[in-house]
Amino acid sequence: MNRRDFIKTAGVVTLGLMLDGQSFVEARRSLDMKISAVKLFDGGFMMKTFACGGGLPAGAIAEQKLRSSLQNYVIDTGDEIILVDTGMPAETEFPVTKDSVITFGDKIANYVDALRAAGYAPEKVSKILVTHKHPDHTGELRAFPHAKIFLSRIEADDMGLTGDNVVRVDFTDGAYKNFPACQKIADGIFYIFAPGHTKGNSIVVVEAGDKFYMIHGDVTYTDEALLENKLSVANEDMTAARDTLNKVRAFIKENRTVYLSTHTPLGYESLDAEKIMVLPDVDEAPAAETQSDAQEQVSGTVWVCSVCGYEHVGDAPPEVCPRCKQPSTVFTRK
Numbered sequence: 001m002n003r004r005d006f007i008k009t010a011g012v013v014t015l016g017l018m019l020d021g022q023s024f025v026e027a028r029r030s031l032d033m034k035i036s037a038v039k040l041f042d043g044g045f046m047m048k049t050f051a052c053g054g055g056l057p058a059g060a061i062a063e064q065k066l067r068s069s070l071q072n073y074v075i076d077t078g079d080e081i082i083l084v085d086t087g088m089p090a091e092t093e094f095p096v097t098k099d100s101v102i103t104f105g106d107k108i109a110n111y112v113d114a115l116r117a118a119g120y121a122p123e124k125v126s127k128i129l130v131t132h133k134h135p136d137h138t139g140e141l142r143a144f145p146h147a148k149i150f151l152s153r154i155e156a157d158d159m160g161l162t163g164d165n166v167v168r169v170d171f172t173d174g175a176y177k178n179f180p181a182c183q184k185i186a187d188g189i190f191y192i193f194a195p196g197h198t199k200g201n202s203i204v205v206v207e208a209g210d211k212f213y214m215i216h217g218d219v220t221y222t223d224e225a226l227l228e229n230k231l232s233v234a235n236e237d238m239t240a241a242r243d244t245l246n247k248v249r250a251f252i253k254e255n256r257t258v259y260l261s262t263h264t265p266l267g268y269e270s271l272d273a274e275k276i277m278v279l280p281d282v283d284e285a286p287a288a289e290t291q292s293d294a295q296e297q298v299s300g301t302v303w304v305c306s307v308c309g310y311e312h313v314g315d316a317p318p319e320v321c322p323r324c325k326q327p328s329t330v331f332t333r334k
């Protein structure tokens with residue numbers, strides 16, 4: 001190539017970038033995008049019957065202890081700091097009993113301190129995306145009075161949230177890939193309706209570089225459930241949960257996805273390793289999977305299990321959560 005041809009070619013490349021300025025900016029932004037784990041608890045366990053038992057009959061899943069933890073995630077777009085969930089209320093204690101089916105392990109830090117440890121000052125947070133209403137995902141929303149809190153209208157109404165900073169999301173931006181309803185939050189950040197675990201449950205997908213980071217809340221409690229195509233026992237709507245798990249699995253098969261879980265160290269390990277999730281070919285859902293525990297519909301004080309989201313109505317919380325077997329101390333008033 002002579003000098004004149006070189007200049008001509010270089011000019012075309014530059015012009016191409018300028019003509020396509022929008023995608024150039026987006027490409028730069030997506031390379032700046034950084035996701036970090038906000039680590040709250042580690043070294044716990046969950047029983048496989050809890051994480052993978054769904055509506056299956058007793059004995060269908062072999063009893064086995066799987067690793068457990070609790071972490072949420074923070075997205076740094078280069079322009080703003082966006083949280084996905086805000087951990088447990090700082091004051092909640094988790095005693096381990098002989099019947100515990102899930103524990104989070106030892107506390108690393110309260111949410112706000114854990115966020116600082118991840119490198120972010122709480123006052124810099126501009127938005128919070130809430131996957132669902134459970135206390136281990138909404139515990140410290142109160143610590144961010146100046147951030148915009150996005151959550152599905154169903155969850156916001158269910159929690160009775162008020163305040164000018166609460167954005168009730170109706171998912172009006174149409175489909176995202178194979179999910180029918182999403183809301184675009186920022187360039188490359190999508191808040192997606194994915195009901196089942198709770199009726200207004202949502203997930204977050206972050207596009208960065210050539211990868212998709214799926215921050216899914218509690219669609220599965222552990223990655224083993226995703227790999228084996230099994231639901232947990234803790235779903236408000238088992239039919240919707242099955243549909244969501246099917247969609248999550250179909251998405252992962254089609255897109256290079258890093259699967260970021262809340263309740264297993266596999267979540268932050270996958271993030272650290274930038275591990276692309278590869279699913280074995282288990283497409284059949286378990287045949288006997290049905291709604292296992294329809295919850296009582298009576299009026300009175302509602303108590304919510306901080307571990308599995310079980311709701312109990314009465315003057316006092318139950319002595320033991322009928323679903324996850326935690327003691328009454330983990331129940332909070334709704």
Ligand SMILES: [Zn+2]
Pocket residue numbers: 132134197218308309
């Ligand atoms: Zn949950």
Ligand SMILES: [Zn+2]
Pocket residue numbers: 134136137217218262263
């Ligand atoms: Zn959870």
